[in-house]
Amino acid sequence: MSKVEVYYRDSEPEPGVSLRIIDHSATVGDLLEAWQPLCDDETLFKSFAKGNHSMCRGCAINCCNTAYVIPDIISFKKMANDLQLSYDEFLRGYFHKEKLALGLPRMKPDPCIFLQNNICTIYPLRSLICRFYVCTQLSGPVEQFIYSLTWTGITATILFAEQKGLLKTQAGLGMSSLDILFKGLIEEYRDNPNVQHFINAEEYSDIPLLPFIDSYTQELLTPKL
Ligand code: SF4
Ligand code: SF4
Numbered sequence: 001m002s003k004v005e006v007y008y009r010d011s012e013p014e015p016g017v018s019l020r021i022i023d024h025s026a027t028v029g030d031l032l033e034a035w036q037p038l039c040d041d042e043t044l045f046k047s048f049a050k051g052n053h054s055m056c057r058g059c060a061i062n063c064c065n066t067a068y069v070i071p072d073i074i075s076f077k078k079m080a081n082d083l084q085l086s087y088d089e090f091l092r093g094y095f096h097k098e099k100l101a102l103g104l105p106r107m108k109p110d111p112c113i114f115l116q117n118n119i120c121t122i123y124p125l126r127s128l129i130c131r132f133y134v135c136t137q138l139s140g141p142v143e144q145f146i147y148s149l150t151w152t153g154i155t156a157t158i159l160f161a162e163q164k165g166l167l168k169t170q171a172g173l174g175m176s177s178l179d180i181l182f183k184g185l186i187e188e189y190r191d192n193p194n195v196q197h198f199i200n201a202e203e204y205s206d207i208p209l210l211p212f213i214d215s216y217t218q219e220l221l222t223p224k225l
Contacts, residue, residue: 062111156198
């Protein structure tokens with residue numbers, strides 16, 4: 001039996017994609033497994049999909065054309081290893097130079113460096129921000145929960161890169177509104193103890209979901225604590 005269930009609910013007070021954590025030992029890996037069918041679901045209403053109903057695979061509008069992707073640490077390490085690059089070589093070759101100078105490891109965009117013929121060429125290794133984004137309505141607690149997981153994982157990448165001396169931030173550079181927002185989020189998550197769950201993990205299946213539940217997302221647990 002699945003440890004996490006993802007389903008669509010169209011009733012108030014929280015319409016949209018919802019989820020239940022059925023087994024409290026569930027991990028980020030279990031959540032990703034349960035989440036993946038949303039990407040492949042042609043019945044789900046997707047704001048930017050062809051006819052509002054199509055699989056994400058091969059999508060012509062494709063959010064990957066404009067996405068601002070900072071990978072979480074699990075994906076960051078896996079992508080570098082897959083390319084047989086050191087972390088430094090990976091950052092220099094595949095990330096946006098100006099954003100790196102701001103301390104923001106954004107993958108080369110417009111379109112994403114890994115997008116070819118509307119297909120992600122590193123799909124099994126893509127980061128949480130890519131996996132969780134589906135242009136459909138999410139319930140409030142689900143949105144908050146995946147947001148927290150994603151930004152914790154991204155902050156782990158930043159701390160890891162800083163500790164290794166890989167991010168050399170230059171002062172006095174101009175920042176876009178998104179840069180400022182993302183910088184603020186990273187500062188907000190920097191001291192969150194859950195960052196260590198990502199730093200200590202090799203796989204998503206090493207990261208428990210339970211520590212990421214707070215009073216607002218408590219309703220995702222079945223049974224409740
Ligand atoms: S989430 Fe992205 S890839 Fe999927 S339908 Fe929407 S725009 Fe297309
Ligand atoms: S890594 Fe893959 S899924 Fe993520 S933005 Fe790039 S092409 Fe899209």
